[in-house]
Every structure is written in C-alpha cells, then in structure tokens.
Amino acid sequence: MNKDWSEKNKKMQSLIGREATFAEGIEALIDLRNDLFVQISYIVNPYPEEAFYQMPFAGADGYHSKTLAYSMWHIFRIEDIVAHTLIGGDEQVLFAGDWQMKTGSPIITTGNELRGEEIAEFSKKLNVKVLFEYCKAVKDSTEELLRSLAYKDLKRKFSDEDKKRVIDSQCVSTDEAAVWLVDYWCDKDVRGLLKMPFSRHWIMHIEAMCRISNKLCQNARKGADPIARCGLSCNHCFLKSWCGGCRTAYNTCSDAMNHPDRVCPNTSCCKGKGIDGCYECDALVSCRKGFYEYDDVNAIKAMALFIRKYGKAELLKTMDRLHKEHDFEKIQEVLGNDLEEGLAILEKTRLGRN
DSSP states (O other), X not given: OOHHHHHHHHHHHHHHTSGGGHHHHHHHHHHHHHHHHHHHHHHHTTSOGGGGGOOTTTTOSSGGGSOHHHHHHHHHHHHHIIXXXXXXXXXXXXXXXXXXXXXXXXOOXXXXXXXXXXXXXXXXXXXXXXXXXXXXXXXXHHHHHHHHOOGGGGGOOOOHHHHHHHHHTTOSOSSTTTTHHHHHHHTSOHHHHHHIIIIIHHHHHHHHHHHHHHHHHHHHHTTSOSBOTXXXXXXXXXXXXXXXXXXXXXXXXXXXXXXXXXXOHHHHHHHHHTOSSGGGOTTTTTOOSGGGGOGGGHHXXXXXXXXXXXXXXXXXXXXXXXXXXXXXXXXXXXXOSOHHHHHHHHHHHHTTOO
16 A cells, blocks of 8 residues: 555544544544545546556456546445445435536446446446546545534444345346445445545556556557657656656656647647757757746756767767666756766766766
8 A cells, every 4th residue: 555645544534533533533634535536637637548448458357457437436326325325314416417428427336236247338438537536526525525524423333224225226236246335335334435435446456557558658668769759768767657658648747737739839849840859959959838938947958969970879878877777756956956077977878077
C-alpha cells in the first residue's frame, strides 16, 4: 500500500475512534479521499478512450486484473449503495441523477459478477468522462453524509430491514461473486464501513488503477521515440513510469497537463512548423514557449541544444552516463538552472571528463 495513503488512513482511524477528535478524523478521511481522487483525475484527463477498457494484467490475481473504467464504476457503485441505501436509507446518486443512462452502463450493480472479457466489454460501453462526473457526484454526496455523522453513530448496527432494503434495490447481483457483499456490509457497524468502502477500498482499487495505467504507458512507450519534442530524454524523466511521453497517446507530462487540450506549447509549435522537435528550430536559443518559460528547467533547453549539435542518440548515451554517476530523479538536480552550465556538464559527460 502507498506509504503516504497508509499513514493517512491509520491517522484517520485513530482520530475517529475518540469522541474528542471525531470531527478531526472525518476531515482527515475527506482529505485522504481528496488525495486519492486526484489520482483518478490524473488518469481520466489525459488518457485515450481505449485505455479504459484494456486489461494489461488480464488473468492476474488481484484488482489490477480489471480495467480502469470498471475500477471507477466498482468503487463508486459500492459507495453509492452503502452511503444511501444502507446508511442513509435514501435515493442513490445513480438514480437521482439518471447516471445509468448518462454513463451508458448496462448494469446498476457493483460489477462483481463480471468476469474476464465481460469486464472489457462492459467497460467499452461506458462514457468515461461522464462516469468521472458520476464518481465526483458520489464522492461529494458521501462527504455530506460523513460530515453529518456524530460520534455516537459509529456504533450503529444494521437490521434485517436494512439488509432487505439493499437486496430489494437489486444493486447487488445474486451471483456468488457478488451476493456476499450484502452480509459483509450489514455485519459491520458504521465505523467499520468508514474503514472499508469509504477509505481502504478506495486505496486498494486506486493503487490497482495506477498499476494498470503505468503498464499501459510502458507498453505505449515501446518503440516510441524517447526524446520529447522539447528535447527532454523521457528515459531519464522522473515521470517515466506513468507517462507515455508526447510521442504517444498516453502523455501525462507535467506541462501538457497544464493545458486544456493536454498538448504542451512545445509540441503544438513543432507540429505547426512541421519539425521533429525544438532542436530543429532556429528560434530555440531565445524561445520562451512551454517548458522554456520556466527558468528552473533550463536543463531541458540544454538537452535540446545538445541534440542540435550531436543528435538524439548521443544525448541518450550521455544521459545514461550522467544517470549512472549521479542517480538523479530530476535532471535539473544535476544540470542546474543555468543554460550554459548545463551544456558544459553534458559536454564533459560526453567526453568522459566528469
């Protein structure tokens, strides 16, 4: 489990367990959920449609054997059912907002009953952008419920009538892979539900989503040019595990993510000029577009200038040497913020003088 998420989860559980810190614990839970939801948005916003129904770990034992779209549906259907049908006894967000029709989902269940290729086919039917909006609506609704809870509510148990209400909703399949959920939820008290569907369940599935997305990015990068349009060596970027780079459809580059169309100014400019990269542009030295706008990433322009002089292959070899010597995370840690200094370091490394 992600260390930061795990620590936040432990802190939240400790806080909600004491009446004096219960309200603080609820806010800690909401803070954890916000962190986790950001991870979903990082996947939904830049990735292509086909990413959401692919199963790079099909047949594996674990949550990562599913699809990205299925994972989103599953997390928030369970939360919607538990928050509204079980705890609140009111209408689920799915039905109140007509989200089944909007998302294109053929089911109203949690999806536990789906297997193998059924998961992929189900995922293809979903409008992922709308699904994301449904997820956000469920999250917001649940957090209203959480803030309305009092410490005494934590010990609330569920009756046979509560259980029947869940069953009658037909939101849990009678398939053996799903029906156990009803007893699982109803055997807990409210505190137990806060620990699982509303927190730990998120962590497990979102970690699986990150694993799926990382694999899709790695697959996309195979055979792709490892040099970004701006000159950055994607092989040596700290984002390389979960970014496919601007040469693929899986681009989560930090600068691209800052633009609505998810295309950074360097890429759009190069495409407009019909050139492979900024290193082929006469205006490179004085350019302040995209990554070159930031004075603390002059290291990237230094790489582009190096490519202009020696070529991409030589940059990759030089970066390999530099990484072996310094084991850096971000290239500016080694090349610094001064353009000329960065170029000098690359030159020395190329000649083996470092």
